[in-house]
Amino acid sequence: MRDTGINELPSSYRALVAAAPRAKEKTSAGSAGRAPLEKIKKEYAECLMCPLAKSRLRIVFGEGSPRARLMFIGEGPGFTEDHLGRPFVGRSGNLLSDIISKGLKMKREDVYITNIVKCHPMKDPSDPEKHSNDRPPSPDEVSKCMPILLRQIDAIRPEVICTLGSPAAKIMLDRKDGISNLRGKIFDIHPLKDDPCYSVKLVPTFHPAYLLRNPPAKKPAWEDIKVVLGLLKK
Numbered sequence: 265m266r267d268t269g270i271n272e273l274p275s276s277y278r279a280l281v282a283a284a285p286r287a288k289e290k291t292s293a294g295s296a297g298r299a300p301l302e303k304i305k306k307e308y309a310e311c312l313m314c315p316l317a318k319s320r321l322r323i324v325f326g327e328g329s330p331r332a333r334l335m336f337i338g339e340g341p342g343f344t345e346d347h348l349g350r351p352f353v354g355r356s357g358n359l360l361s362d363i364i365s366k367g368l369k370m371k372r373e374d375v376y377i378t379n380i381v382k383c384h385p386m387k388d389p390s391d392p393e394k395h396s397n398d399r400p401p402s403p404d405e406v407s408k409c410m411p412i413l414l415r416q417i418d419a420i421r422p423e424v425i426c427t428l429g430s431p432a433a434k435i436m437l438d439r440k441d442g443i444s445n446l447r448g449k450i451f452d453i454h455p456l457k458d459d460p461c462y463s464v465k466l467v468p469t470f471h472p473a474y475l476l477r478n479p480p481a482k483k484p485a486w487e488d489i490k491v492v493l494g495l496l497k498k
């Protein structure tokens with residue numbers, strides 16, 4: 265395992281958060297609180313910044329502790345998340361809950377869970393009731409939504425970010441490598457343009473949905489979770 269020394273989120277995304285309307289009230293991790301995160305959530309409650317707004321049923325902002333030391337980031341909500349307005353629910357969400365409770369010995373409400381984009385990207389946006397209708401978010405949708413994620417990171421100031429799946433890792437690290445190449449490493453990133461001194465360790469691992477389809481991948485995923493655990497114990 266090695267620290268690759270990647271320093272910061274792609275400048276295109278950092279420019280977006282610098283330009284985004286600010287709801288931040290705290291300036292240090294110690295003052296992190298529910299109000300700033302809730303304020304950000306309210307600001308984007310009717311977000312129309314990208315085309316995903318037209319087809320979504322609910323914005324899936326994220327959930328968990330506003331003082332979380334650990335943040336999980338996936339790619340985007342799916343069918344069940346869109347219907348319930350919560351991230352990582354259903355079978356893959358249950359597996360993530362197991363990873364948190366059995367692997368990390370933490371409660372789900374003690375971490376923070378969100379996605380790169382907050383609305384469900386659909387192959388057929390005319391029918392949110394259709395199953396197997398997921399697609400990856402477009403680069404434009406990612407760029408439009410990234411300020412929300414960066415403001416969430418700013419409000420929470422996690423010590424460790426664990427990305428779930430290849431797209432989330434590639435987007436957060438601005439890398440083209442797949443998850444098999446990115447996992448097994450710890451990345452040091454400085455995601456906030458306004459506070460370049462803030463750094464967070466990023467540990468990529470597999471998406472729970474992939475683990476359900478490929479049970480042998482649970483072994484390396486467990487190695488990743490042990491890395492997260494080790495970072496949280498420091």
Ligand code: SF4
Binds near residue numbers: 313317323381405
């Ligand atoms: S995906 Fe993000 S930017 Fe697009 S409408 Fe939803 S909240 Fe707004």
